[in-house]
Amino acid sequence: MNILLIGSGGREHALGWALANSSLVTAIYAAPGNAGIADVATLADLDVSDHAAVIAFCKEKAIDYVIVGPEVPLVDGIVDDLSAAGIKAFGPSKAAAQLEGSKAFTKGVCDDANIPTAAYGRFTERDAALAYVKAQGAPIVIKADGLAAGKGVVVAMTEKEALDAVEDCFNGQFGSAGAEVVVEEFLTGEEASFFVLVDGTHCLPLATAQDHKRAFDGDEGPNTGGMGAYSPAPVMTDEITERTMKEIIEPAVAEMARRGIPFKGVLFAGLMISEAGPKLIEFNTRFGDPECQVLMMRLKDDLLPLLMASTDGTLDKISARWHDEVALTVVMAAEGYPGSYQKGTEIRGLETAGTEDGVQIFHAGTKASDGKILANGGRVLNVTARGKTVREARDRAYAAIAKIDWPEGFCRSDIAWRALARDA
Template sequence: MNVLLLGSGGREHALAWKIAASPLLTKLYASPGNPGIGGEAELVKLDVADHSAVAAFCQEKKIDLVVVGPEGPLVAGIADDLRAWGIRVFGPSGAAARLEGSKGFTKDLCARYDIPTAAYGRFGDLASARAYVEKTGAPIVIKADGLAAGKGVTVAMTLPEALAALDACFDGSFGAAGAEVVVEDFLTGEEASFFCLCDGTTALPFGTAQDHKRVGEGDTGPNTGGMGAYSPAPVMTPEMVERTMREIIEPTMRGMAELGAPFAGILFAGLMITDKGPKLIEYNTRFGDPECQVLMMRLKDDLLVLLNAAVDGQLAHSSVRWRDEAALTVVMAARGYPGTPEKGSVIRGLEEAASDGAQIFHAGTAINGGALVANGGRVLNVTAIGATVGEAQKRAYAALDRIDWPQGFCRRDIGWQAVAREKVGAN
């Protein structure tokens, strides 16, 4: 098979690494890619916003499958347009991608189909949103309705913080994404990421993980795109997985079909596991980043076989096998992130870092004058496997400490909740 992978981050490097291992693969192309992805695929320059140009490339290179990594092109309808050209695509239609593209759409779906989630309000003007927040009080969650690159969510612990978040949305800080806001009740519990491969009818559970969104250790500081993750998530017991499927995923699949937008692709449910069970925080309609990195490390099966089954509506006849070990990834970010990151600093030592079996996925790198340099906020994902989360954590940090990049930083406590559980269990 000839495959085209769209995207340039750590998620796409992990997907490229796993797809490249498939015996089904003839040729892997990636656009725009990054230096790490370039080790697995031929990098090509395509304007992903020009869907007809992407389709022309697919026809020229006889592409058998397009795998769309990031959410932006999906919400923009690239899957619809490529399918109209007769090209097979792994990823939801634009209508189905509204599950990520509009938080208000998803909340209304939850209300319509009795899917457990936080109480909420939707607002298109500042005055009514402020009135709702002042009446409800803090803590409270403010979300820009549209895509905001992971930056449009504020978990406000005080009323002034909540009002400032509303001002930021309606002042245009998030562009069109903030023209409408969703205000949610604050949920208490433990967060988890739950994934399903979907073919429009069947949803096949595809692993669990736990992300670390805050930039600082101890889950402090502003939200980021994710500073690290591990898999599996211990809080997602077999009982919790069964409840999540029954109470959240299956009604969503039924609801989207009834709305004329059956969901096919990867459905990523961000969950809060409360004392009353799982509640949906939000949906993403693509693999998580950095959750994808740990899932690919643990996946025993051929990813390309599974993606084809999803595209061809054959998931009812499919199963997924996982390694028993845990996987953990630590994000190395450029100084200044999640604000304005410092770009251009030289990174050395990656071969030495990977010498003991760790995988170094590139997220925001470039080549400048023959040297590998930082070219984004989240720059590297240092990933390792271990018999326990604690062992995977030790291996990941041992690899990370071999990297020579003074301008980079990371959290030193990725996996802390699972490691604490393991220590309690050992005693």
């Protein structure tokens, strides 16, 4: 089969790496890809927001299946347009992708399906939102309704911080994404990431993971797109996993079908686990980044049939097996991220670092130029390792990082601290 992989981050490199090991794959193209993805796919200089151009490319290259990595093309309806052109694609329709594209939409689904989630208010008027924040007090969570590149959520620990976040939304900091604001109760507990393949009716749970959103050690600093992850997440016990399926995933899938917009693709539930059980923080409609990297390192089976079963409605006839080992990834980011940062700095030592036992380096924001690898984004590398224990996987990842020569980069030094604390 000829595959087109859409995206340019570490998630897409991990998906491409897994697909390259599939006996069903003849050729992989990636649009636009990055310097690391070029090792497993032919890069295509395509504007993925131009759906007509993507369709023309698929016809020219006899693409059998398109796998959409990021959320923006999904919310923009690329799967609908590909399907209308007779091209099979992995991911939800534009209507179903509202589960990520609109936090207010998701809250409505939670209300109708009785899904446990944070108490909230929805606002299209600044003064009403400010009054709600003052009435509720802090800590509290402010969310721009739409997509904001992972930066539209503020966990405000003070009332002033919350009021400033509301002002930012209505002042246009997040563009149209902030035209509506969701203000949520601050949930306490331990966060986890839970992934399920869905074919509109059937659900196939995948491995669990835990992400690290804050920029700096000790979960300090601003929220980011994710600074590291590991799998499995110890907090996701068999009991919590079963409750998540019964109380959150299955009701959401049933409600989407009831609304006439069945969900197909991967449903990513961001969860808060407390003594009372799991609560939904948010839904995403694609693989997490960097969680996808650790999932692909643990997946035993061929990825392609799993994805195709989601598209074809046959998930009840397939299963997924996982390595017992722990997988862990550390994100190396450009200094200044998630704020302003410099592009074009050279990264050395990647080949040497990649020889560490059990290590795979996924590129997230890189480009090749004159034989050099240059940083080309905020999150730049995902140094990923597998090991028999969390500590072994972590030691391998950081040993590889020590061999990377990139003075303009930084990473957290405490990835998986919660899991290590459990073992102490």
